[in-house]
Amino acid sequence: MTTLAKALRRPAERAARPGGVGSWPVVGGLIVIAIVFGSLNEQFLSAENLTNLALQLAATGTISLGIIMVLLLGEIDLSAGSVSGLCAAVLAIVHVRHGQSALLAVVIALALGAVIGLVHGLMFTQLRMPSFVVTLAGLIGWQGLLLYVLGRGGTINLPFDGAIARLSDTWLPPWSSWLIVVLIVGVVATSAVLNRRARRGADLPLQPVHRSILRIGGLTVLLGAAVLVLSADRGVPLLLVIFGALVVSLDLVLRNTVFGQWIYAIGGNAEAARRAGIPVTRLRIVAFVLASTLAAFGGVLAASRLAAVNQSSGGSDTLLMAIAAAVIGGVSLFGGRGRPYAALLGILVIQSITNGMLLLNVDSSIRFMVTAVVLAAAVAIDSLSRRGSEQ
Amino acid sequence: MFAVRGVSKRFGAVRALDAVDLDLSAGEVVALVGDNGAGKSTLIKVISGAVTADEGQLERDGVPVQINNPHQARSLGISTVYQDLALCENLNVIGNLFLGSERRRWSLLRKIEMERTARTLLSSLDVRIQDIQVPVAMLSGGQRQSVAIARALVGEPWLVILDEPTAALGVEQTAQVLDLIRRLRDRGLAVLVISHNLADVRAVSDRTVVLRLGRNAGEFRTAETSPEAIVAAITGAVA
Numbered sequence: 272m273t274t275l276a277k278a279l280r281r282p283a284e285r286a287a288r289p290g291g292v293g294s295w296p297v298v299g300g301l302i303v304i305a306i307v308f309g310s311l312n313e314q315f316l317s318a319e320n321l322t323n324l325a326l327q328l329a330a331t332g333t334i335s336l337g338i339i340m341v342l343l344l345g346e347i348d349l350s351a352g353s354v355s356g357l358c359a360a361v362l363a364i365v366h367v368r369h370g371q372s373a374l375l376a377v378v379i380a381l382a383l384g385a386v387i388g389l390v391h392g393l394m395f396t397q398l399r400m401p402s403f404v405v406t407l408a409g410l411i412g413w414q415g416l417l418l419y420v421l422g423r424g425g426t427i428n429l430p431f432d433g434a435i436a437r438l439s440d441t442w443l444p445p446w447s448s449w450l451i452v453v454l455i456v457g458v459v460a461t462s463a464v465l466n467r468r469a470r471r472g473a474d475l476p477l478q479p480v481h482r483s484i485l486r487i488g489g490l491t492v493l494l495g496a497a498v499l500v501l502s503a504d505r506g507v508p509l510l511l512v513i514f515g516a517l518v519v520s521l522d523l524v525l526r527n528t529v530f531g532q533w534i535y536a537i538g539g540n541a542e543a544a545r546r547a548g549i550p551v552t553r554l555r556i557v558a559f560v561l562a563s564t565l566a567a568f569g570g571v572l573a574a575s576r577l578a579a580v581n582q583s584s585g586g587s588d589t590l591l592m593a594i595a596a597a598v599i600g601g602v603s604l605f606g607g608r609g610r611p612y613a614a615l616l617g618i619l620v621i622q623s624i625t626n627g628m629l630l631l632n633v634d635s636s637i638r639f640m641v642t643a644v645v646l647a648a649a650v651a652i653d654s655l656s657r658r659g660s661e662q
Numbered sequence: 663m664f665a666v667r668g669v670s671k672r673f674g675a676v677r678a679l680d681a682v683d684l685d686l687s688a689g690e691v692v693a694l695v696g697d698n699g700a701g702k703s704t705l706i707k708v709i710s711g712a713v714t715a716d717e718g719q720l721e722r723d724g725v726p727v728q729i730n731n732p733h734q735a736r737s738l739g740i741s742t743v744y745q746d747l748a749l750c751e752n753l754n755v756i757g758n759l760f761l762g763s764e765r766r767r768w769s770l771l772r773k774i775e776m777e778r779t780a781r782t783l784l785s786s787l788d789v790r791i792q793d794i795q796v797p798v799a800m801l802s803g804g805q806r807q808s809v810a811i812a813r814a815l816v817g818e819p820w821l822v823i824l825d826e827p828t829a830a831l832g833v834e835q836t837a838q839v840l841d842l843i844r845r846l847r848d849r850g851l852a853v854l855v856i857s858h859n860l861a862d863v864r865a866v867s868d869r870t871v872v873l874r875l876g877r878n879a880g881e882f883r884t885a886e887t888s889p890e891a892i893v894a895a896i897t898g899a900v901a
Contacts, residue, residue, distance in 0.1 A: 466774075473778045528769045532753075536761055539750030546748050547762025548733065607752035 296652055297600060297616045300645070304620065308627030315627050318503035324619075324626050325501060326439060329514040330355075330573035332618040335593040335600075336517060337565030339614055340558045342597055343525075343538045345606020346402035348562045350391065350409025351593055355570030356585025357417040358384045362571055363427040363580040364420060366435065373434035377571055384567025385560050387413065392556030402559075410590070418582055426581040429574060436578040442506030448498045451512070456491050463487065510572060514615075517565075521611040534558065538607030569593075595642065596621050599649040620645060663687050664709075664740075664821055664852060669718030671704055678704040680876040681718065686821060691843060691853040693867035693884065695860070697896055701876040702856050706823050709854070710742040711735035739820035745829060747810040755794035755801075756780045759813045783812055787845055804835025811842055821852040828862050840866045860889055874898055 308315040334351045341348045358380040366376035387409070394405045421427065429436050443451075463483050470477055501507045525531030536544040537551055545551045573589075574580050598604060599620050600613025621642060628638040666684040670677070679701045686692055696702050707713035709720070711732040719726045722738060729735050735742070749758050756773075759780050765772040780794060789808040791801065798806060807827055814822050824843065828836045843866050846853050857863050863870055864884055872880040872895040880895035893899075 469774050473774050475774065475777055475781070527771055527773075529764050529766050529771060530769060532757060532764055532771060536750045536753060536757070539752035540748065543748035543750055543761065546732065546744070549762050607750070 297620060297649075300599075300620055301616070301623065304623045304627065308623065308630070312627070312630045314630050318500050320626065320630070321500050322504040322508065324622055325511040326508050326576065327622050327626065328615075328618050329439075329508075329510040330569045330576060331589060331592050331596065331622075332514050332569075332614050333517060333572055334566045334569035334589065335596040335614040335618055336521060336611055337562035337569070338593050339521075339597045339602050339609060339611055340534075340561045340565070341402065342602045342604060343534050343606060343609060344555060344558050345538050345541075345604075346395070346555075346558075347594075347604075348391070348406045348409075348559070348566075349403065349590060350387075350406040350413055351562065351566040351569075352585045352590030353410050353413035353417065354384055354387050354563050354566040354585070355573065355589065356580075356583075357387075357413045357420070357570070358567035359570035359574040359580045359584050360417050360420050360427070362435070362574060363429060366433070367427050367429060376435070380571055381564055381567050384564040384570075387567075388560035388563030389556065391563065392559035395559065396552045396555050414586065417584065421580070421582060426579055428579045431578055435571070435575050438575040439508070439510050439572070441509040443509065443512065444506060445498070445502045448502060448507045452491070452494045452498055455494060456487065459490060460487050510576070513572070517568075518611050518615050525611065530554070530557075535607055540607075592618075592621055592642075595646045599646060601649075604650070617649075663721075663723050665721040665724075666705070666709065667719050667721060669705070669708055669715045669720070671701075671708065671713065671715050677876050679708070679715070682873065682876070682878055684871060686852045686854055688820070688852050689847055689850050690869065691847050691855060691867045693863040693870045694854060694856045694873065695858075695863055695870060695892065695896060696873035696879070699875075700873040700879075700896075702873055703825070704876075705873065706742065706825060706854065706856060709735070709821075710740060710823055736817060736819075739818070740823065741814035741817060741819035741821070742823040743810050743814050743825065743827065745825040747806055749798050749806060749810060751799040752797050754797055755784075755791060755809055758798050758809055759783070759816055761813065763816060779816075783815060784808075787812055787815075787842055789842065802835065803831050804838045807831065807835070807839050808842055811839070811846070815846075815851075819851070821854065822846055823854045823856075825856050826858065827855065828857065828859060836862065860892060863892075864889065872896055 305316065314320050334355055338348050338351055361383050362376045362380035365371045365379050366373055371379075391402075391405050391409060394400050395402050463486075467477060467483070498507060501511075525534060533544065533549045533554055536547070536549060537554060541551055570585055573584065577584075596617030597609070597613050598617065600609070600615070600617030602609030602613045624641055624645065625638060628635075628641070664686045666682060668681045668683065669679055670681055671679040682701065682705060684692075684694075684705065694702050694705065704713060708715045709729070711729045711734055714730055720729055721727065727738060729738065729740075732742075750761060753761070756776050760776050765776050765779070777794070784791065784794070787808070789805070789812060791805055791809075798809060801809065811822070811824065811827070827839050827843070831839060840862060843853060843855065847868075855863070855867060867884045870882045870884045870887065870892055871878070872882075872892065874896065875898075879898070880892075882892060882895075
């Protein structure tokens, strides 16, 4: 019993560490998925399929990133799928029907997302409606508006050679991919050295050097492998770079700014945050605005990939997969725990399963059930780690 | 020197405080005791700005001051540690110590400066926490109480109010927290402790102030008073 408790406690302690290594179970899961599907179908690990996988990640991953913003507060956003569809439809209408430039259309779509988030945030903070209900209404209502603005035609095609469609058909040449890898590793290594020097200057305890070296080495190998594989096919997709940049910047903001610290504080104990003078209401509104804006951007990316917007844009399982990705990646539904990288890891897991099952010609009934098991396992780990940390 | 003069507070038909006086001075631990409903909580809420008094006034060094909200209390150098500690369990010790008053340049956290200040503060209070980077959820009850008290000192206050600091603690952890309270006094702070536990009151306080049914019901030099006399004042029995 005690060994079992200890075994459960250990991942729990890791997961509970903000900025720690709570994602090891997911990484392990990914490796298992790669081995299983790779051995069942030689196509799965081919450069071409992995490139497709990378393309499939971006849209839902971006929506998931937005959902993480509200999950960190201990709230939920059920409307993200509908919002992504609606904003994509508005994008298409502005761009195709009214002939405005692609850039303007994207800006309008994102602005609409921000306004929707503001409405959600105000309903949540001012009318004191539970976020579940606010965004459930959003889920239904914005989908209705999507159908309404699309009208009887129901589908708007985006020009294949237009800027929006080309967004998902742009590939980085190898030299620029490698340049990005070198830059990232350079920045990470430099900041590690600078941080170490600053800590020594301030007489603070230092982490063992080998851990930093291991971390940077691992990052280099990982990025290098990704570029190598993707360059063997069409190259690194721009879509993946955009999504990756969003994940990294959101993580940097959450970990290093007062804003991020306060978001985690509210998620941990909103009453304590309020007593400490943190503007809880304003931050909650900002989180909802960010969530819907990111959902809108996810909708834009999805429209770009499909080169069309139709009545099922942002519908069916988009929302559920986005929430599941965040949770599988290690974001706690109870608020205050998890990092934006969860969106990347979680969506990788879900898309790999989807992609692998499609390759194996498995019926989507089986696919849903397998995804459900993975999701349930992820939440079980989260609950156990919570219980462990509460002692 | 901080003084409460003739403060009254009504909640509907209930007279929670009736012309209560209280003096607090630097380098002294005052225990505020009384039965349930005696008005202890209301009194500290008045001092910490959570509640405004109907009558009477608050004085700092003989000058009347207004405390209408917690923010004003803090800027007057009054810091309160609530019974529920108000910690964010998911944040680490540093994050909790600086909650709401994070050191920053523009909007960027100055993590190294905060960590150094946190280490200095904790070691000056002799608070031992193995790793201050772990979430507060991992700490023991006594350590959490210590973190909450240390946080009260981040704003360099003059008066620290502790609401039932030992209520949920075991014997050893209670001893730790009482030591910590003595160190606050040695730093020259005025300390007001609310407690139900007369043993703790005797162990740590210089002066004991008794409230009964919203009124002053006695004031004792703790060391020179028998526990029976304090109990008698609390219950209203003639001593």
